Amino acid sequence: MDETTVISCTVNGEAVEEIVPARLNLVDFLREKLDLTGSHVGCEHGVCGACTVRLDGVIVRGCLTLAAQVNGATIETIEGVTATGEVADLQEAFLARNAAQCGFCTPGMVMSAAELLTVNPDAGRAEIRDFLSGNYCRCTGYQAIIDAVETTLAGRKNGGSTT
Amino acid sequence: MTAPDNNEGGLSVLDRPNSYIGRTVPRPNAKRLIAGRGTFVDDIKLPRMLHLAFLRSPYAHAKIEGIDSDEAKSMPGVIGVFTGKDLIDHCTSWQGVLTHLAGLKSAPQSALAVEKASWQGEAVVAVVATSRALAEDAIEHIIVDFKDLPVVLDMETALDPATPVIHPELGDNLTWTREVVGGDVEAAFSNATHIVEETFRFSRHTGVTLEPRGLVADFDPVERKMTVYHSGQAPHMMQAIFAKHVDLPEADVRVICKDIGGSFGIKVHTYGDEMATVAIAKILGRPVKFIADRVESFTADIHSRDHKVTARMAVDAEGKILGYELDDLTGVGPYSMYPRTSAIEANQVISLSGGQYDFENYRAKATVVYQNKAMMCQYRAVGHPIATAVSEGMADLAAAATGLDPLEFRRRNLVADDAYPKTSAAGAPMDDLSHHACLDKMVTMMDYDAVRADRTAARAQGKIRGIGFASFIEVGSPSPLFYGTGGARISAQDGATLRLEPQGTVTVSIGVTEQGQGTEAIIAQIAATAVGVAIENVRVKTGDTDNSPYGGGTWGSRGAGIGGEATLQAGKVLRQNILHVAGAVLQTGPDTLDILDGAVVDKQGGAERITLADLGAQVHFRTGELPNDLQPEFVATQHYRVKGQPFVLTNGIQASYLDIDPETGGVTLLKHWVVEDCGTVINPQLVDEQIRGGVVQGIGGVLFEECLYDEDGNFISATMADYLVPMAAEMPDIEIAHVETPTSTSELGAKGAGEAGTGGAPAAIMNAVNDALAPHKARVTTHPITPERVLRALGVI
Numbered sequence: 001m002d003e004t005t006v007i008s009c010t011v012n013g014e015a016v017e018e019i020v021p022a023r024l025n026l027v028d029f030l031r032e033k034l035d036l037t038g039s040h041v042g043c044e045h046g047v048c049g050a051c052t053v054r055l056d057g058v059i060v061r062g063c064l065t066l067a068a069q070v071n072g073a074t075i076e077t078i079e080g081v082t083a084t085g086e087v088a089d090l091q092e093a094f095l096a097r098n099a100a101q102c103g104f105c106t107p108g109m110v111m112s113a114a115e116l117l118t119v120n121p122d123a124g125r126a127e128i129r130d131f132l133s134g135n136y137c138r139c140t141g142y143q144a145i146i147d148a149v150e151t152t153l154a155g156r157k158n159g160g161s162t163t
Numbered sequence: 164m165t166a167p168d169n170n171e172g173g174l175s176v177l178d179r180p181n182s183y184i185g186r187t188v189p190r191p192n193a194k195r196l197i198a199g200r201g202t203f204v205d206d207i208k209l210p211r212m213l214h215l216a217f218l219r220s221p222y223a224h225a226k227i228e229g230i231d232s233d234e235a236k237s238m239p240g241v242i243g244v245f246t247g248k249d250l251i252d253h254c255t256s257w258q259g260v261l262t263h264l265a266g267l268k269s270a271p272q273s274a275l276a277v278e279k280a281s282w283q284g285e286a287v288v289a290v291v292a293t294s295r296a297l298a299e300d301a302i303e304h305i306i307v308d309f310k311d312l313p314v315v316l317d318m319e320t321a322l323d324p325a326t327p328v329i330h331p332e333l334g335d336n337l338t339w340t341r342e343v344v345g346g347d348v349e350a351a352f353s354n355a356t357h358i359v360e361e362t363f364r365f366s367r368h369t370g371v372t373l374e375p376r377g378l379v380a381d382f383d384p385v386e387r388k389m390t391v392y393h394s395g396q397a398p399h400m401m402q403a404i405f406a407k408h409v410d411l412p413e414a415d416v417r418v419i420c421k422d423i424g425g426s427f428g429i430k431v432h433t434y435g436d437e438m439a440t441v442a443i444a445k446i447l448g449r450p451v452k453f454i455a456d457r458v459e460s461f462t463a464d465i466h467s468r469d470h471k472v473t474a475r476m477a478v479d480a481e482g483k484i485l486g487y488e489l490d491d492l493t494g495v496g497p498y499s500m501y502p503r504t505s506a507i508e509a510n511q512v513i514s515l516s517g518g519q520y521d522f523e524n525y526r527a528k529a530t531v532v533y534q535n536k537a538m539m540c541q542y543r544a545v546g547h548p549i550a551t552a553v554s555e556g557m558a559d560l561a562a563a564a565t566g567l568d569p570l571e572f573r574r575r576n577l578v579a580d581d582a583y584p585k586t587s588a589a590g591a592p593m594d595d596l597s598h599h600a601c602l603d604k605m606v607t608m609m610d611y612d613a614v615r616a617d618r619t620a621a622r623a624q625g626k627i628r629g630i631g632f633a634s635f636i637e638v639g640s641p642s643p644l645f646y647g648t649g650g651a652r653i654s655a656q657d658g659a660t661l662r663l664e665p666q667g668t669v670t671v672s673i674g675v676t677e678q679g680q681g682t683e684a685i686i687a688q689i690a691a692t693a694v695g696v697a698i699e700n701v702r703v704k705t706g707d708t709d710n711s712p713y714g715g716g717t718w719g720s721r722g723a724g725i726g727g728e729a730t731l732q733a734g735k736v737l738r739q740n741i742l743h744v745a746g747a748v749l750q751t752g753p754d755t756l757d758i759l760d761g762a763v764v765d766k767q768g769g770a771e772r773i774t775l776a777d778l779g780a781q782v783h784f785r786t787g788e789l790p791n792d793l794q795p796e797f798v799a800t801q802h803y804r805v806k807g808q809p810f811v812l813t814n815g816i817q818a819s820y821l822d823i824d825p826e827t828g829g830v831t832l833l834k835h836w837v838v839e840d841c842g843t844v845i846n847p848q849l850v851d852e853q854i855r856g857g858v859v860q861g862i863g864g865v866l867f868e869e870c871l872y873d874e875d876g877n878f879i880s881a882t883m884a885d886y887l888v889p890m891a892a893e894m895p896d897i898e899i900a901h902v903e904t905p906t907s908t909s910e911l912g913a914k915g916a917g918e919a920g921t922g923g924a925p926a927a928i929m930n931a932v933n934d935a936l937a938p939h940k941a942r943v944t945t946h947p948i949t950p951e952r953v954l955r956a957l958g959v960i
C-alpha cells in the first residue's frame with residue numbers, strides 16, 4: 001500500500017489539508033485531489049512546462065515537485081491567477097492575438113509569462129523568447145505568444161492598458 | 164461557382180452587408196482555454212471510473228511464450244488483468260488495407276499482441292486498477308516470457324532474400340508498391356542539356372501532441388450503450404470502428420470529443436491500446452480511462468516520414484524542366500495502420516512531387532516496406548514535406564547547373580497562372596492555382612534584392628549565410644476517392660444543421676471538429692454571414708456523434724473547405740426559410756426582404772421590419788397568429804462533399820533566410836516568409852496562425868526531430884529531452900501574405916490552410932542551408948539537418 005503523508009497548504013487563497021501518497025507529484029495532487037484541472041501534464045519529466053504552477057511566488061514544474069514538499073507552502077494555479085485578475089491583461093492579449101490554439105500549453109505558458117512580466121518588465125522579443133523556452137507549444141509556432149506578452153509588457157508600462 | 168444566390172442581386176453571399184468573411188474575430192472557445200477552463204479528456208472523472216495501464220513490449224520483435232499475472236491480480240486496487248488472448252473474443256482484429264490501393268497487404272492486428280510483439284512499445288497486457296499508479300505497480304509484477312526474434316529495421320534491406328519476413332503469412336516484407344509514369348522520361352533525359360541527381364533522406368518523426376492520446380470509455384451494461392470521450396479528430400469514424408470491433412450497433416456507440424490538445428493527424432487512427440480500453444470497459448461495465456504517458460506517446464503513437472528518395476531531373480539549356488524521376492523507399496513499421504493505411508504518404512510523394520512545375524515526362528516509384536519499428540501513418544502534411552523537399556532540392560540543383568537564380572528557374576518552370584484546369588505529369592488534376600502571383604508577391608514582401616545584398620555583405624564578413632525557396636502544392640479537402648472508395652467508413656462529406664432559436668440566436672451543429680485551429684470560429688463567421696446575425700448570437704456545437712450531423716471530422720485540411728461550405732449552404736436555406744415566414748407575417752414577398760444583424764429588413768432601403776427574436780417568439784409561442792397554411796421550418800441541414808476532383812489543391816511559396824555557425828554547425832533562422840493561396844480567407848488571423856504553427860512543425864522536422872532506434876530496435880529518443888521539438892528561442896518571426904484564388908468547386912471558395920506550412924518549410928530551409936554551404940562546397944540532404952551533419956558536410960568532423 002502507498003505510504004501517505006498529511007499536508008496543509010494554501011492553494012489559490014484557500015487552506016487545504018489532505019492525506020497524500022508520498023510519491024504523488026504536485027500537478028497530480030492539484031488535478032486529482034483538488035480538481036484543479038487547469039494545470040496540465042504533457043510529459044511528466046520536466047521538459048514541456050504544461051504543469052507550471054507558482055509555489056511560494058516562484059514558478060515550478062508541478063511534475064517535478066512532490067505534493068509532500070508543499071506542506072506549509074502557498075500555491076497558485078491558472079485558476080487562482082485568473083480569479084484574482086492578476087493576469088487579465090495577459091489573457092486578454094492572448095485572446096486578441098490568438099496565442100492559444102489547442103490551449104493545452106496555455107495555462108503553463110500564462111504562468112511562466114506572468115513571472116516574466118514581473119521579473120523582467122523591460123524584456124525585449126529575444127528575452128521573451130528565451131524566457132518562454134521552457135514551455136513547449138506544438139500548435140502556435142510561438143510568434144503569437146511572444147506578440148501577446150510583448151503587448152502586455154507595453155501595456156503595463158503605459159499604465160495598465162493592453163491596447 | 165455552384166448555385167448562384169438569386170437573392171443577392173448578383174452579389175456573392177460572401178459580400179453580404181456585415182459579412183464576417185475575411186475578418187479577424189476572436190475564437191469563441193479560446194477564452195475558456197486561456198483561463199484554464201478547458202475540458203481535456205484527462206480532466207473527465209466519472210463515478211466508479213477505473214484506470215488502465217499497459218505492459219508494453221520491451222523488444223522490437225519477440226514471441227510471447229507465456230504470461231504470468233497471478234501476483235499482479237492480487238495487488239492492491241487491481242480489478243483485472245487482460246492479455247491479448249483474453250481480449251480476442253471481445254475485440255475483433257483489423258487489417259489496414261484499402262481496396263483501391265492495389266496490392267496493399269497487411270497482417271491482421273489485435274488490440275493487444277497475441278502471439279508476438281512486433282515493435283518496441285506494442286501493448287501486450289492491460290491492467291485495470293482504481294488508480295493509474297496502482298495499475299503501474301501491478302505491471303511490475305507481471306512476468307512475460309518473451310523470446311527474441313530477429314529484427315528487421317533497415318528499410319533498405321527489408322526486401323533482401325536474406326532478411327527475415329516479419330509476418331511469414333504475407334510472404335515478404337513488402338507493404339505496397341506503385342509506379343506513376345507520364346510522358347517519355349527516357350527521351351526527355353536523352354535530350355537534356357543538364358541532368359542533376361541527388362539522394363535525400365528524411366528521418367522518422369512523430370506528432371508530439373502536447374496532450375497525449377487518451378480516452379474514457381463508459382459502457383452501460385443495462386442499455387448496452389457505449390460512450391467514449393475521445394481525444395480525437397474524427398468522432399464518427401471512431402464510432403464506426405469501436406462499434407464494429409466490440410460488436411455493438413453504431414447507434415449505441417457515442418463518441419464525444421471535447422477539447423483536444425493538438426492532433427496533427429496523430430489522433431485519427433485505430434490504436435490497440437484505445438481499442439483495448441473500449442473492450443475492457445464493455446467487459447467490466449464501468450468507465451475506464453487510459454491516458455498515454457509521454458514515453459507511450461513516443462513509442463505507440465504513429466510515426467511518419469522516414470523516406471529515402473533518389474531523384475533525377477533533366478533540363479534544357481534554358482533551364483526548362485524536360486523530365487523528372489524519383490524513387491521513394493519508406494519503412495512503415497510492422498503493420499499498415501487501420502483504417503487509413505500506411506501507404507498514403509508514399510502515394511502522395513509520387514503523386515505530387517514536382518506538380519508545381521510545367522513538364523510532361525515523369526516517372527516515380529514508391530516502395531513501402533515493413534520493419535520492426537513503431538507504426539507509421541498520416542501526420543500533418545502527409546508526404547508533402549518529402550515531395551516538396553525533393554522537387555525543390557532538385558530545382559535548386561538544376562538552377563545551379565543552368566546558371567540561373569533559383570527564383571528565375573522557378574519563373575521559367577512554374578505552371579502559368581492561367582493554365583488551369585490542367586493535369587500534372589503524374590496525372591493529378593490541378594485547378595485554381597497561382598504560383599507566379601505568389602512568387603511575385605514573395606519577391607516584394609521579402610525584398611529579395613535587399614536580402615541578397617545583405618547575404619553578400621554577411622558573407623564578406625565571413626558568415627555562412629543562405630537564402631532558400633520552396634514553391635509547393637498542397638492537397639486539402641479530400642473527396643470520397645481518398646478513403647471511402649477503398650472501403651473505409653470515413654466520411655468525405657460533412658453536414659451542418661443550423662437552427663434559429665426563439666431568442667433569435669443561431670445554433671450550428673456540425674461534423675467537422677475543433678482541435679485548436681479555430682474551426683468553431685470560422686463556422687460561426689460563415690453561419691452569421693449566411694443567415695444575417697451578429698456573430699455573438701451564433702453557437703457552434705461539434706464533436707459529439709449523438710448530436711452532430713454525420714461527417715468526417717477534421718483532418719486533411721478539410722474544416723473550412725468542406726465544413727465551411729456545408730455551413731454556408733445550410734445558412735442560405737435557413738435564411739430563405741426565415742424570410743418565407745417573415746413574408747407571410749409581414750404580408751409581403753419574401754424576396755423583398757433580407758436579414759441583417761438579427762432583424763428582417765426591407766431589401767431596398769434596409770428599414771427594419773421585425774427582429775428575429777420577435778419572429779422567433781411568434782413562431783414558437785404564438786403560432787396561432789400564423790396563417791394555417793404556413794408551417795415554419797427554422798431548422799436547415801445541408802451536406803457538402805468535394806465532387807469531380809480527388810481533392811482541392813492549394814499552393815504557395817516559402818522563403819528562409821539563415822546563418823550557419825561554422826564552429827557548432829548550428830543553424831540560426833533569421834527570418835521566414837510565406838505566401839499562401841488558400842482561396843477565400845475566412846479569418847486572416849486564424850489562417851496565419853495555422854500557417855505559422857505549421858511552418859514551425861516543418862522546421863522541427865528539418866532541423867531537430869528524429870525517432871532514433873538502435874540496432875536492436877530500441878527507440879532511444881523516446882523522451883521530450885531526447886526528441887527535440889522547436890522551442891520559442893530558436894524560432895524566427897514568420898511573415899505571411901496571401902493570394903486569394905477561390906476554389907471553383909464551392910461557393911465559399913475556401914481551401915485548406917492547416918498543412919501547407921509543414922509541407923513547404925523543410926524544403927525552403929534545406930535549400931537555404933545548401934545555399935549557405937555552397938561557397939564551402941558542402942551540401943546536406945539528410946533531415947534533420949543537425950549540427951553534426953552540417954559539420955560533417957563542412958569536413959570539420
Ligand code: FES
Pocket residue numbers: 040041042043044045046047048049050051052061062063064
Ligand atoms: S508535465 Fe511537467 S514539464 Fe511536462
Ligand code: FES
Pocket residue numbers: 099100101102103104105106136137138139140373424425679
Ligand atoms: S496551443 Fe496547443 S500546445 Fe500550445
